[in-house]
Amino acid sequence: MSAPGSSEAINPSLLYEQHGSVVVIRINRPDQLNAISGEVRSGLFTAFERFEQDDSALVAILTSTGDKAFCAGMDLKEAAESGLAVPPLGFLPIIGDSIRVTKPTIAAVNGLAFAGGWLLAQMCDLCIAAEHATFGITEARVGRGMPWAASLVTMVQQRAVMELLLTAEPITAQRAYEIGFVNHVVPGPEVLPRAMAMAAKIVANAPLTVWAARELVYLSTEMGRSAAQRAATHLFEKVYLSEDAQEGPRAFREKRQPVWKGR
Structure with missing residues (x-):
């Protein structure tokens, strides 16, 4: 594990930085618009x-080097050379599919996010975008597929999804905000600081409640209302019975910051 405030190259295309309880994962191929290569x-x-x-580590922020591109999607030159047809299971690193992550993640989109770049922003729990960022599901332009876009219908407006998929036209960060894909749009230099500030607010909260709340959102998108309510009641039982559930009210009464133990 990296020491607090440290930066480490997992490989030349991917950097791992730790700032206390917050991790910054950074795609590092700015000259290739941070496209997804095998190394990435x-x-x-x-x-x-x-x-x-x-x-x-309690929160992870996914971002990229430079200010032109968050990620331009799959490295098409590499894909052409390999003759990639149907991507095998586990080919792409997708949270909730091929990667198990139970803690909050934030996409800090510092430039264009096309195709697989859209996917990387989509798989995170939250998204901060630069004013100049653009988003697009552009697979139709190159004859590729986007099966991962199925879950978009639970995130944004159905007709917005239809337009994105059929036209392959990019949208602005403001439009992505309007349809509910982006949480906040900020000036370019403020993208990572805003993501770090959001992460700090999450870190300050009771970790068991944060964990359960995140699970609640995803459970609710996959179940009917009654089933989701029953699942949520079971989910939060562990929270109510925790030491932290007693520490929170006690700290409020004593007018101090709570000391969370995560148990």
């Missing part, structure tokens, strides 16, 4: 596995 894929698998296993 393997680096993301390694980085998110490290984040998940590190008890001191």
Whole structure:
């Protein structure tokens, strides 16, 4: 594990930085618009596995080097050379699919996010975008597929999804905000600081409640209302019975900051 405030290259295309309880995972191919190469894929698998296993790391921010591109999608030159047809299971590092992550993640989108770049922003729990960022699901332009876009229908407006997929036209960060894909749009230099500030607010909260709340959102998108309510009641039982559930009210009464133990 990296020491607090340290930066480490998992490989030349993927950097891992730790700032206290917050991890910054950075795609580092600015000259190739941070496109997803084999090196990026393997680096993301390694980085998110490290984040998940590190008890001191509570929030991860996914971003990229430079200000032109968050990620331009799959490295098409590499794909053409390999003759890639149907991507095999586990080919792409997708949280909730090929990567298990149980802690909050934030996409800090510092430039264009096309195709697989959109996917990387989509798989995170939250998204901060630069004013100049653009988003697009551009696979139709190159005859590729986007099966991962199925879950978008639970995130944004159905007709917005239809337009994105059928036209392959990019949208602005403001439009992505309007349809509910982006949480906040900020000036370019403020993207990472805003993501760090959001992460700090999450870190300050009771970790068991944060964990359960995140699970609640995803459970609710996959179940009917009654089933989701029953699942949520069971989910939060562990929270109510925790030491932290007693510490929070006690700290409020004593007019001090709570000391969370995560148990």
